[in-house]
Amino acid sequence: MSGFTLDELEKVIAERAEASQRDSWTARLVAAGQEKAAQKLGEEAVEAVIAAVSGDRKALIGESADLLYHLLVVLRIAGVGVDEVMTELENRRSQTGVQEKANRKASSHG
Template identity: 45%
Template sequence: MDTDTPPEEVFDELFATIEERKETLPADSYTASLFTHEKGKNAVLEKLGEETTEAILAAKDDDRDELLAESADLVYHLLVLLAMEEATLEDLQVELRNRF
């Protein structure tokens, strides 16, 4: 992912990278390993639970930096799960928009 990406485009670029890794499955990619892991979706669900707990604990401890780091991990793993389920970032955006 390009560090020069404007903040408002980060989710789009991250999801595109996740989708690309899902298709090409490079051997040295953590993201690709999540799609090929023997536990499959369960491995990602476990990571979501872990990252959620870590974000909650960081918030409880008023540790803003740790909260942001754990939230980034949480969002990343959520996007991987969406890709696994053949959902798109646009699907999520539409769902959120519909809630306004």
């Protein structure tokens, strides 16, 4: 089992975002802006879905890594930290997924 965490990935992304665009894909992606980063996130999500549906475990692992990386880049550009997302997940822990979804629907119609 890996000891590498989302917090550590977030730190790597932060470091690479400040690197030279010549040397860093992350720096290029951040410089391209949120629209491009979000597009890449969407592409990786689709690729992860395809891998999952096809039952290709190895591809699912690779595409999931790409998906997490691109999600964290999008969050960085938006100024949202992993800790904020984890806090939201922690807050949702006190209710079931069914309850949480019903609460979201109720609040969006209010």
